[in-house]
Amino acid sequence: MSYVDGFVLPVPRDRLDDYRKLARKACRIWMEYGALAYHEAVADDVPVGKSTSFPRSVKLKDDEVVVFAYIVYKSRAQRDKVNKQVMADPRLAGMDMKSVPFDGKRMFWGGFKSLVKA
Template sequence: MTYIDVFMVAVQKANKAVYIEHAQRFAEMFKRLGALECVEAWGSDVPDGEVTSMVKAVAKKDDEDVVTGWMIWPDKAVRDAAWEACESDPVMVEFGSAMPFDGKRLIFGAFEPIVKL
């Protein structure tokens, strides 16, 4: 059964082009390591909630937008092997800690699908 990584992060609007380049490089790396699909989406209608919201979850500032994405893997074993391999992948080594966002506000998790149409 497929396995899915999901994440959300706040990215400065001024860094959109840099972020897209970063996302493209990482998507290519994860596809090479076995991901079936890599998707990233820049928020265009992400409302602030009263109790909780995507905006609150990533502590978005006024000069930022919310970005979300997911990677679909054939199964958990392929995903786990890919995450282990990416630590020494040239793409990861090149970027190191030079990410175009505040990694402390990145939220992520892995999920097993329960409904798919």
């Protein structure tokens, strides 16, 4: 099977191009270190639910969109190795979290074991 890291985060609409540039850079770096796949997607059909939903999960503001991202690895051990290398990479290690094009305080993420895979 495989292992997946998933992320959900709010991005200001007027910073979406900046976010895309950062995501492309991150994609190249994760893939260089061995990720099997890297995907970033912007919300298109995510209605606000009555109690839970993607917009509610990040306390989405009117001028923001939800981004859903996931990275696929061979295993959790491989994920841990790749992430350690990525976080030490100078292209990302010195990133100022105050200047990134998203609110990291409202982002959430986690690692998942595959349950079903085609």
